[in-house]
Every structure is written in C-alpha cells, then in structure tokens.
Amino acid sequence: MISLETWIGLRYLRAKKRSGFMSFIGIISIVGIAIGVMALITVISVVNGFQKDVRSQLFSVAPHAEIGFYDAGAGSWQDLRKLVAGNKNVVGSAPYIADQALLANNGEVRGVQIRGIDPAEEKQVVDYWRDMPSGGFESLRPGEFDIILGSGLAEALGVETGGKVTVITPEGNVTPAGMVPRLKQFNLVGTVKNGIYELDNALALTHIDDAQTLYRLESGFAGLRLKLADPQNAPAVAASLLPAGEQDKVWVRDWTFSNQSYFNAVELEKKMLFVIMFFISLVASINLISTLIMTVTEKQSAIAILRTQGLPPSGIMKIFFVQGALLGLIGTAFGTVFGLLLAANIGAILKWVEGLMGRKLIESQVYFLDYLPSHIVWSDVATIVSISIGLSLLVTLYPSWRAAKTEPAEALRYE
Incomplete structure (x- = not known):
C-alpha cells in the first residue's frame, strides 16, 4: 500500500x-x-x-603494428616474419617499404609517403581492397611502375585511372650541372576511397620491387606490417611481441605511434x-x-x-x-x-x-x-x-x- x-x-x-x-x-x-x-x-x-x-x-587501412631491423643488413622481411610466427596475437603480416616523395601532374604537386607493398601479402593486413572502386592490388605489376592513389589525391592531381603521374624522390642525381631531382613516371592503375580525408588524400601504393628500385634500397630495408587480433590492445602486444634478445636489433611500433594524439x-x-x-x-x-x-x-x-x-x-x-x-x-x-x-x-x-x-x-x-x-x-x-x-x-x-x-x-x- x-x-x-x-x-x-x-x-x-x-x-x-x-x-x-x-x-x-x-x-x-x-x-x-x-x-x-x-x-x-x-x-x-x-x-x-x-x-x-x-x-x-583507420584499422582497415593503417597497420596495427610494424617491425623492422635497425640495421638493414641484419636480415630480410622473411626473417622478421619468423620472429612473430606462432604468436597468437598476430593474425597477418605483409612486407613494405615506405619513404617520402612528391607527386606531380598538370601543375599540381602533392607531398606523400609512397608505400611499396607485395600485392599477394598486403591483403593479410588491410581490408579496404575489397571496396576499391577501380583497379586492385593485382594491378601492381613489378617492373611496370604502377601506382594506386587515394581517390582524393588522384582528384587533386587531376589524374584518372590509366593516366600517368610523375614521382619526385628526395634523393637527386648528381650531374655536371649540379643536383637534379630524380623523376619517374608511374601509371595510375587504381584508386582507393576509404572515407577518411587524411587517408584518401595521402595514400600512395606501388609494388615493393618498384619502391626498392625507386629509392635505391636493398632488400633488407623492407619492414613488416602486422595485423593483430586485438588492435585496441596494440601497445601491450607490441611491447611483448619480440623474443628476448631481439629488442636491440629489431624496432617495433604500434598504431598509437602516430595516431594516439x-x-x-x-x-x-x-x-x-x-x-x-x-x-x-x-x-x-x-x-x-x-x-x-x-x-x-x-x-x-x-x-x-x-x-x-x-x-x-x-x-x-x-x-x-x-x-x-x-x-x-x-x-x-x-x-x-x-x-x-x-x-x-x-x-x-x-x-x-x-x-x-x-x-x-x-x-x-x-x-x-x-x-x-x-x-x-x-x-x-x-x-x-x-x-x-x-x-x-x-x-x-x-x-x-x-x-x-x-x-x-x-x-x-x-x-
């Protein structure tokens, strides 16, 4: 009551x-x-x-974690894969090479980080390839200098699939006239639209062999991108990823390195x-x-x-x-x-x-x-x-x- x-x-x-x-x-x-x-x-x-x-x-595009040798001559990306093989926290891995460059076309110039990938391996660490509006990772053929750009970046440069874009690398060629920038034309074979402005306007992918040639790198410069079972727990996983004794030879960083802020x-x-x-x-x-x-x-x-x-x-x-x-x-x-x-x-x-x-x-x-x-x-x-x-x-x-x-x-x- x-x-x-x-x-x-x-x-x-x-x-x-x-x-x-x-x-x-x-x-x-x-x-x-x-x-x-x-x-x-x-x-x-x-x-x-x-x-x-x-x-x-971000997790569908950015790597959950990355590892690489401090000394490029210490080993290859296959050796890096052996270090994380069998780790239950790692569900996929793919090699990559990344460095800065300028893209130019029709008087437009954009600064980007070109990432060289292995098309067969890259699908293990990213998901956006399923929704690519044109082209695909298989379009990146070694030796052909093909490139895939974010849709916003391609639009800003005024280039469409099938067109060409000029890549300017930081290291120039020494000539009698002085230092001359190194230029290389790449074929645009596909675009990516992820929905995130920063990625759609900065993503540039090429074959890892072409990136190695472009930047005059040895095979040991390739790192390994990792896909984790629980990316939310990436900092803790990254800290315990490497076997004892390898911390001095191999660096490791997770997605919070550049995005945590x-x-x-x-x-x-x-x-x-x-x-x-x-x-x-x-x-x-x-x-x-x-x-x-x-x-x-x-x-x-x-x-x-x-x-x-x-x-x-x-x-x-x-x-x-x-x-x-x-x-x-x-x-x-x-x-x-x-x-x-x-x-x-x-x-x-x-x-x-x-x-x-x-x-x-x-x-x-x-x-x-x-x-x-x-x-x-x-x-x-x-x-x-x-x-x-x-x-x-x-x-x-x-x-x-x-x-x-x-x-x-x-x-x-x-x-």
Missing part, C-alpha cells in the same frame, strides 16, 4: 485551478531536466560514434563534455528547488494542519521529497527516451537538414568523416541517468527539510 506521505506528495502534483501556476512550474522543471538528459545522451553518443568509426576505418584528444573532449553537460543538468535540477520552495510556501497552512494532527517532521519531509523525486524521475525518463531516439536517428536527421539547405555540414577534411556517426554506449547512458536522478534527489533535500521545520502556530497565525 502507498503510505500517507506518498499519497499526499502525489496529490500535490495534480493541477488544480488554484495551484495551476505551481503545476506549470513543475512542468517547466520536468522539461528542463528532460532537455538536459536528452542533450547529454545525444552529444556523448555522437562523440562515441566518431571515436568508433574513425578508429574502425587524436584519440587522446577525443577522449579528453568526451570527459569535458561530461563536465559541461553535468552543469547543464545541475541547472535544470536546481529548478526543482524553486518549484518545491514555492510549493512549501503555498502549502504552509496544510503543513500546519498535518503537524497538529500528529504527522512528524520526517513525514512532512517525505511528502515534499516524494514530490521532487517524482519530478526528477519523470524528467529523466522523458529525456532518456527522447535522447535515445535522437541519438539513433541523428545521422538521418542531419542528411535531411543538408538536403534542405543544399550543402554539406560535415566536411571530411575537417571532421575526418563526411557524415554524423552515433554509437549508443549503455554504460554512458546509465551514468547520465544516474547523475540526473542523483542531482534531482540532492536538490530536493533542502526544500523538504525547510518544510519539515515549519511551526504550526506560525503558519496558522494569519489564517
């Missing part, structure tokens, strides 16, 4: 002609809490979506958003204080009558605590439902707005992605709901305590 205090607290929530304004203030409190919870769930879900999608697409920034941004949105929820919850204080002031005579009939101060406190808690719970419930709906459909809503405005609002060169991702993490939702309910209960304490301190004689003096 519902206790007397709970029944009275519920009754005070119902609107009457005399207390219509008070009920309106209560509705405003509910709406404020609901908006705060909805905004926090939506924003955190979008941040989680960016973090998840960018990391997922971005994900650290996203994680810090997520924490700061929690802090900011916490204060938004706090402001919304503080509306409960004014609502309950005004209710306590209006119900002074009713409180006095209840006290004279034997209801203890704790009972009075419970009445208004129930009222404030219910306002907080209702606001949190509405905010959670609408927040989850908005977070689940925020991408489609943005597309509709972009279609209405006739322009893109999310540019990949700024945000890494050209769409608005969303990923609902239930632990984050639970944290947000707990914070909202906790704040609602906390701010309810003072008005409830103030109501319990009401003296019946003082309240009824002017009645």
